Each structure stands twice: as structure tokens, then as C-alpha cells.
Amino acid sequence: MAKRTTAVVILAAGQGTRMKSRLPKVLHPVAGLPMVRHVLDAAATLKPERVVVVVGKGQENLAQAVAPAAVVVQDPPRGTGHAVMAALPALKGFTGDVLVLYGDTPLLTPDLLKRLLAARRAKADPAAVITGFTPADPAAYGRLIVGRNGALEKIVEYRNADATERAVRLCNAGLMAIDGARLPALLKKLTDRNPQGEYLLTDIVEHARAQGWTCRVTEADPVEVMGINNRAELAVAEAALQQRLRRQAMAAGVTMTAPETVYLRTDTRFGRDVTIEPFVVFGPGVTVGDDVLIRSHSHVEGASIAAGATIGPFARLRPGAAIAEGAHIGNFVEIKNARIEKGAKVNHLTYIGDARVGAAANIGAGTITCNYDGYFKSHTDIGAGAFIGSNSALVAPVKIGAGAIVAAGSVITRDVPADALSVGRGRQEDKPGFAAKFRAIKSAQKAKKK
Missing domain, CATH: 2.160.10.10 (Hexapeptide repeat proteins)
Known part of the structure; x- marks a missing residue:
């Protein structure tokens, strides 16, 4: 494919209630840098034409922290698809590739983003490429259902999956690369008719397939796509990033x-x-x-x-x-x-x-x-x-x-x-015999008190 431009949309509107903090979740630091800044720095290596950060109502300190990126407010928050809808006006006229990232994934790497874009720009021209990972414990993650031809057939939430689908170990990491020319049409198809009552970005796979467009998966290391939801996970991310930084330093x-x-x-x-x-x-x-x-x-x-x-x-x-x-x-x-x-x-x-x-x-x-x-x-x-x-x-x-x-x-x-x-000190003065006389006087005074 011909060389294409890139836009980045970072979803950061979550309140992070499980952090138990007045600070927006994505501003909590990892290796001294707010986690959303890690995401912005990784994205910057791609030299994107546009960067848009989706924040929640009342998150002015977050808007300041991500400057000079464009900021849009998602109010009220109604799901990931709704968040990307909120970013659409800032992408007006853009027909390149749109990366959708999350502000609470500070361990993603530039290499991961490059592989995600390369998969989107492959000869098959998928409408969207979704990042998957295979965790040690798939737990309640959404599953990526891939057909025999390697195309992504659907993303199914764990609560909606049957036993066969739950047995699939390839899980949804959430990061996506989407054809910007097809993105508005895909978003227009989203509805909130689901148990969550939200517009879910994962539903674009179903709508793309209905249009005859293919979707693909690129797989990442589970550490790279780790999301942070609470302080315990923040500590795990800190340890992982410290280990990465030490390895890089020793290798250099x-x-x-x-x-x-x-x-x-x-x-x-x-x-x-x-x-x-x-x-x-x-x-x-x-x-x-x-x-x-x-x-x-x-x-x-x-x-x-x-x-x-x-x-x-x-x-x-x-x-x-x-x-x-x-x-x-x-x-x-x-x-x-x-x-x-x-x-x-x-x-x-x-x-x-x-x-x-x-x-x-x-x-x-x-x-x-x-x-x-x-x-x-x-x-x-x-x-x-x-x-x-x-x-x-x-x-x-x-x-x-x-x-x-x-x-x-x-x-x-x-x-x-x-x-x-x-020499800027007082002159030394010695008084011969004073110490012995002092001890005798004090000893006598102490004896009288007994």
C-alpha cells in the first residue's frame, strides 16, 4: 500500500474509581511519568499527523497534562465506541490510519504500535486490526474468535461467551488500528442495545464483516498491553517497567x-x-x-x-x-x-x-x-x-x-x-586544673542530695 498518514486517539475518560484517588487514573505515575504520558511518548515515535485524547468531564488537570495533544470531552461516558465518536470531530477530513489506544496501558512499546500499523496496511487491507494477547489466566477477558483463514470473526465478551468460546485463550487487549476512511461508517452502526447499555468499539468487527470487510489480529506480549485499574496493578506495572529499564541500561x-x-x-x-x-x-x-x-x-x-x-x-x-x-x-x-x-x-x-x-x-x-x-x-x-x-x-x-x-x-x-x-572562630582559652575542681564541686553537691 502507498504510504499512509496516522492519527492517534487515546481513551482516557475513565474515572478510575478503583484507584481510590482524587487524581485521574491515567495521571498516576509509572517510573515517575504519568501513565498517559508513556502512551503519548510511544505514539509520538510514529510521528502522527493528529493526536486526540478523550477525557471525562471535570478532568482539567488531565487536559493540561496531555498538552499539546487535542483534547475532547466525553460527557457522559457511554462506552469505548462512544469515546471514539467523541473524537470524530477532531479527525474531520482524516482518511489515514487511526490508532485507538488506552491511557492506562503504560507498558506498550513503539514496536507494538508499528506492528499494529503494519498489519493494518498489509495487502489484505483489513478495515480494523485488533491487538490480542494470551495471558497465563484468561479469566474474564473478552475473547478473539479467529477463523481458519486467519480473519477475526468476532470479539465476544466473557459474560456473553459460550463454553467453546471461553476455551479460547486469545484475549482482547483493546488496542486497534482502523482505516480512517471507513471509521465513521463503522461507528454509525454502533448501538447501545447490549447488557452494558453502552456503545462498544468491539462491535465494529461485526459491522465490518457485514460490509464484506475483513478484520485481523496482531498478538502482543501480555506485559505490553497490561491495563492498570487499581494500586496493586500499578505496583505490578512499576516493577515490570523497572525491570525493562534496567535491562536496557545494562545492555548499553x-x-x-x-x-x-x-x-x-x-x-x-x-x-x-x-x-x-x-x-x-x-x-x-x-x-x-x-x-x-x-x-x-x-x-x-x-x-x-x-x-x-x-x-x-x-x-x-x-x-x-x-x-x-x-x-x-x-x-x-x-x-x-x-x-x-x-x-x-x-x-x-x-x-x-x-x-x-x-x-x-x-x-x-x-x-x-x-x-x-x-x-x-x-x-x-x-x-x-x-x-x-x-x-x-x-x-x-x-x-x-x-x-x-x-x-x-x-x-x-x-x-x-x-x-x-x-580563621573565623572564637579564641581558645585554657584554665588549668578547672576540670578537676569542677568534678569535685559537682560530686559534693550530688552527695548532699542523697
Whole structure:
């Protein structure tokens, strides 16, 4: 067939009452991304001419989340066929192929969608191609009844199926590719004369066959077409997607010593020869360069880590953290909106926020940048090769010059010149014999109370 255009209709109007949530079901996240966004991202790989999302009444937050896709409201919701009817005005004049997807199937892949379209565009020119799957337990899924010639004869709901039909293991996943030129005519044939009292999209198979048009099936992995209806299924989907993301990362050159303990996001990006120890969590927006070591129990989000850096254990990189080549971020160190330049070391019990730490600088244990005064955030600049002694407080805004030394325990409130030593602490005073006298006095006082 000649090259055809594609439109995508995503059904997302369900209220998701079994989620027990004020949040629309399809906005619940999987790997940190709302499940409907996973569907939109998979569809985007096809470069569709139009994308339409069908939402329910009062779901303004869902409409915002799917932008810039066109949004139509299904009110009241009267079944899947009715939802596609609601999308028809947004498809006016479109005669290419229409993919009908569901916003609660976050594990579908671009490859599945390409196979679905390829089946629709095959020489037999089916009016519709329906995605099937063979689950371990067919349970109450609708069954796909396929004839000897391979054509789909009907889709039968479990409640309406006889014993022979219930014995069929090929089940309906719901995803469809439909000829856009024939779609309006097929939808016009739908009625709500069924036990559900709804317009069911599955009935288009019957109406297509009545017109002499064929329908076909393409089969998918059950995991790919898994729909989410409750929190337990959400957790299953999360585990499945995490497993997929880990496999992809390891196939691309990442070592995970205990992959089942590492939590990834769909946008986590790794270079080669990255090593991730157990119990590392990645939030959104993380990029990791080559030869990076991320040690156990670290949490990273909104951060970039350049080649050869070492992070953790028990480190936290917050949004805006930029770790340069060969830098070391150690245990119980938190970095927020700060550049740690090449070869710098921040190794112990330290908070660096709204700052720059220059190349090869060393930050001693217990150091903090005091970046917030209760009203405004201020910046700390630490020059290359500077040495900040342990337990120092750098009160921003302040600049520590290149090569400067800040003595341990100092509170620094003004700029320190390059190569200077700055001591910002009270003078030590010793009182010989005081400790022994103190103990004697206190012991006598305690004895009197007995």
C-alpha cells in the first residue's frame, strides 16, 4: 500500500474509581511519568499527523497534562465506541490510519504500535486490526474468535461467551488500528442495545464483516498491553517497567551489582562503563557520563554527573547539581543547585547549595553553605584549589578565593582573598586544673542530695 498518514486517539475518560484517588487514573505515575504520558511518548515515535485524547468531564488537570495533544470531552461516558465518536470531530477530513489506544496501558512499546500499523496496511487491507494477547489466566477477558483463514470473526465478551468460546485463550487487549476512511461508517452502526447499555468499539468487527470487510489480529506480549485499574496493578506495572529499564541500561554498558534494588526513570541517561551499587534511586532529569561510580544508597535527581566522578555512598544530588569530571561526592553529602568542578572533593557530612566549588578544591567534613536567610537564596563561590576545614559554615553571599584555606570550625561571613588563611572562630582559652575542681564541686553537691 502507498504510504499512509496516522492519527492517534487515546481513551482516557475513565474515572478510575478503583484507584481510590482524587487524581485521574491515567495521571498516576509509572517510573515517575504519568501513565498517559508513556502512551503519548510511544505514539509520538510514529510521528502522527493528529493526536486526540478523550477525557471525562471535570478532568482539567488531565487536559493540561496531555498538552499539546487535542483534547475532547466525553460527557457522559457511554462506552469505548462512544469515546471514539467523541473524537470524530477532531479527525474531520482524516482518511489515514487511526490508532485507538488506552491511557492506562503504560507498558506498550513503539514496536507494538508499528506492528499494529503494519498489519493494518498489509495487502489484505483489513478495515480494523485488533491487538490480542494470551495471558497465563484468561479469566474474564473478552475473547478473539479467529477463523481458519486467519480473519477475526468476532470479539465476544466473557459474560456473553459460550463454553467453546471461553476455551479460547486469545484475549482482547483493546488496542486497534482502523482505516480512517471507513471509521465513521463503522461507528454509525454502533448501538447501545447490549447488557452494558453502552456503545462498544468491539462491535465494529461485526459491522465490518457485514460490509464484506475483513478484520485481523496482531498478538502482543501480555506485559505490553497490561491495563492498570487499581494500586496493586500499578505496583505490578512499576516493577515490570523497572525491570525493562534496567535491562536496557545494562545492555548499553551499565553495571548493576544488584539491579533489582536500583530505581530508574524513563529519562535517566547513562554513558558507558557506569557502575551502580545497590539501593540507588534516580529521580527525573539525570544524566550520567562514562566511567562514573554511584555507590549504594544514593539518591540522584535533576543532576548531571560527568565522566569519572564518584558519588556516594549515601549521597543526595538534588536538582541543579552539576558534578564535573573526576569529582568526588561522598557519604551523607547533599548537593543542590551547585557546580562541583573537575577533581573537587566533597567527601563527608556536607551540604553545598547554590554554590560553585572550583576545580581540585577540598571541602572538609561538616561544612555547609548557609544559602538561605529565611527570605532569599544567596550564592557561595569557592575558588579552585581552595581548602575548607571541617565543620565550617560559609554564610552566603560569600566568595572564597582560589587556593585559600579556611580553618576548621570557622564561620565565614565575608570574602576570603586568594591564597589567604581565614580563621573565623572564637579564641581558645585554657584554665588549668578547672576540670578537676569542677568534678569535685559537682560530686559534693550530688552527695548532699542523697
